[in-house]
Every structure is written in structure tokens, then in C-alpha cells.
Amino acid sequence: MKQENYMTEEWVDIVDASNNVIDAVPRSVMRQQRLLHRATYIVIENALGQLYVQRRTATKDYCPSMLDACCGGVVSKGEEIQASAYRELAEEMGITNVPLKFHGSFLHQDNECNVWGAVFSCQYDGELVLQQEEVEYVLLMTTDEIQIRASEFTADSLAAIQIWLTEADNQGHDTL
Incomplete structure (x- = not known):
């Protein structure tokens, strides 16, 4: 990609092993170089205890067409973590005006992903407005x-769900 094209691309904060911001780069550079960045993961649960699971579109730059156990995404340059979670929830699912509960952060590293994730959850039983570019459909x-069906899911979303379940164990959820 030419340097001038970076100006129109989303920029993301790059972090160190302690989750401190050390740089900012275009999203494509972060993906190409598999740089450590931040992302939010929002577990959406309905009143029956079912989770809203997304089928990622085939055009996604990370794990296209896979299932995703969480809503969420990459934190933009200079963006606060909770603000990113609310933004992603509204953009991907059309969910607004719900309280988010923070469950903690985790480091996930594999051949495709190098991320510090922040896990949130909410309860929601309303209608969804899916972001067509990112979400093909939703399953409960x-x-x-x-x-x-774990092999069909993005590995980082399974790690996020595990953080959520660790806290929820006392509320009757089993671990993955």
C-alpha cells in the first residue's frame, strides 16, 4: 500500500507486553506485521442464557467467515477501551443504551492474532441491526x-468467553 493511502485508513494503537501504548500504525500494517494491539470483546447474553454468536463476513481481514462468540473489534488510535466496546456494539449489532460490565483483560497470541483483549458483557433481548460489512448473520x-463447535470459532473469541465464564462460574455457567 502506498504511503498516501494510509491517511484514509483506520489507525490503531500498538502496545507492548504490558499493554502500554508505544506506537500507532495503519490497521493493514498491524495485520501484515501481526503487531500487538488492543481489541474489545463483548459477550451478549439474552434472558435465557444464550449468547449472540456472529458469522463473520468473508471480507473480514481477520478470520473471515468464522464464527465469533463476541461482538467487538480493534481499538482505534487514542480511543478509550470502554468507548471502543460501546462503539463496536452499536456498529456491529445496533445495540445502544445498555450497561456494560467489565470482566478483565487477557493477552492472546497465535499465528493469526497478537492482541490484548478487554472483555465486557451485557444482557440484551431486543432487535438487532447487523453491520452488513462485518456480520453475515447471528445465531443464539x-x-x-x-x-x-469450538473449531468453527475464532480462537481469540473463545479466550474472551473463557474470561467471562471464569467470573460467571458461580452463576451456573460451565467453562469451555
């Missing part, structure tokens, strides 16, 4: 169903 699944 239990944590048991997610576990059975």
Missing part, C-alpha cells in the same frame, strides 16, 4: 453448543 447458542 449456549456455551455448551459453542464448546461442541
Whole structure:
């Protein structure tokens, strides 16, 4: 990509192993070089205890067409973590005006992803307005169903769900 094209591209903060911002680069550079960055993960649960699971579109730059156990995405340059979570929830699912609960952060590193994730959750039972560019469709699944189909899910979203479940264990959820 030519340097001048970077001006129209989303920029993201790059962080160190302690999750401190050390640089900012265009999103494509972050993906190409697999740089450590921040992302939000929002577990959306309905009143029946089912989770809203997304089928990612085939055009996504990370794990296209896979299932994603969480809503969320890359934190933009200079963006606060919670603000990013609310933005992603509104953009991808059309969900606004719901309280988010923070569950903690985790480091996830594999061949495709190098991320500090911040895990949030909310309860929601309303209608969804899906972002066509990112979400093909949504399924309602239990944590048991997610576990059975784990190979179809992005690895980082399974790691995020595990953080959420660790806290929720006392509320009757099983771990993955």
C-alpha cells in the first residue's frame, strides 16, 4: 500500500507486553506485521442464557467467515477501551443504551492474532441491526453448543468467553 493511502485508513494503537501504548500504525500494517494491539470483546447474553454468536463476513481481514462468540473489534488510535466496546456494539449489532460490565483483560497470541483483549458483557433481548460489512448473520447458542463447535470459532473469541465464564462460574455457567 502506498504511503498516501494510509491517511484514509483506520489507525490503531500498538502496545507492548504490558499493554502500554508505544506506537500507532495503519490497521493493514498491524495485520501484515501481526503487531500487538488492543481489541474489545463483548459477550451478549439474552434472558435465557444464550449468547449472540456472529458469522463473520468473508471480507473480514481477520478470520473471515468464522464464527465469533463476541461482538467487538480493534481499538482505534487514542480511543478509550470502554468507548471502543460501546462503539463496536452499536456498529456491529445496533445495540445502544445498555450497561456494560467489565470482566478483565487477557493477552492472546497465535499465528493469526497478537492482541490484548478487554472483555465486557451485557444482557440484551431486543432487535438487532447487523453491520452488513462485518456480520453475515447471528445465531443464539449456549456455551455448551459453542464448546461442541469450538473449531468453527475464532480462537481469540473463545479466550474472551473463557474470561467471562471464569467470573460467571458461580452463576451456573460451565467453562469451555
